[in-house]
Amino acid sequence: MKHIQTGLVFALLLSFSLAGCISEDAGNEGLDLQVDYDLLNGTIVETYNDGELVSVDSVTIEFDFSKTTSDNKLFIFGIDTNDSRNPIEVNANETSIVSVDFVEHGLYELTLYAIDSDNNQANLSLIVRIDLTIDWTESYTDEPQILTFDPRPSNGGQHPVMIEIESTVENPELITELGNGESVDITWSIVDEYDDTCQRNGAQIANGDQGTWNTIHFNTYLVHELIVEFEEDQDTISIYHWISIIYDE
Known part of the structure; x- marks a missing residue:
């Protein structure tokens, strides 16, 4: 099974989830949603020097909808992070990759979905775990x-x-x-x-x-x-x- 590499995930991970694929059986007028991913967790790292924030390494996870099929023309691939952000959507005719950025720690319940040209929609749910590490240095104080x-x-x-x-x-x-x-x-x-x-x-x-x-x-x-x-x-x-x-x- 082909997996898409996760972008911009900081190398430090306290633990990792195995790459996988989730799917929903076709039941929405022939719309079969399948999504591949490499991992479902990561660690944000904030680095401070003498009390000043100098860098934040956030986490980006990519989800691959390329195995999703429909009897109709696929229209939208999207992910709702179910927080204060608007859903992230892409044109299914242009790309099959949906990237989600995480800049705050937390457990996120994502809703992944596909919509076809007849407005049929299929949904899937995933939990993503984002930890936080603070790296703090003060010198000769x-x-x-x-x-x-x-x-x-x-x-x-x-x-x-x-x-x-x-x-x-x-x-x-x-x-x-x-x-x-x-x-x-x-x-x-x-x-x-x-x-x-x-x-x-x-x-x-x-x-x-x-x-x-x-x-x-x-x-x-x-x-x-x-x-x-x-x-x-x-x-x-x-x-x-x-x-x-x-x-x-």
Whole structure:
């Protein structure tokens, strides 16, 4: 079975769905809808440098309607994402490929359809899973910025199952006339939109060393902040956050 390659899908995928084909038996005046796809999930990656958003790698999935047949002339191939967007439609006489872009995380229930020249229509439904990863870097800072993340799906669909957080703080090696640099005392906190501290962790990081906090958070119904704090007059630090908002399979 021939499959069309997915365009612009960022290479980082937390998991993948096998390529497949879905079909609806002809029952609409000889209209038989069949659609091929390569995958049904992907990961959006947002990259931040010193608190500024520098890039967003969105996900594009292509659906191939070329095996769809009708006793009449095929007119339209389309996909309704069932969110705030208008349905995506193409002229069936010009192309069989319908591309759907995803720029927000969520579980999307797509309605795929074909319409022929007699206005017969056949529909199919598919679930597409779009996760989100935030890649955050701050270099040599003495005032760490707050990373705000929103696990709520903008399409109003099912919420994620969890949030994975990996945060590494580096105390860059410092050598001065007075000797080596000092260790730094770090506190990580996850705080929700009601200013309640959900999780907290601490570490003392020696000069030239680093400390990492790995945790999982299951409250995906509120906006949260990831905060790194350390005492004033300590050495500058570098911060690397990796946050993944993950949906159920």
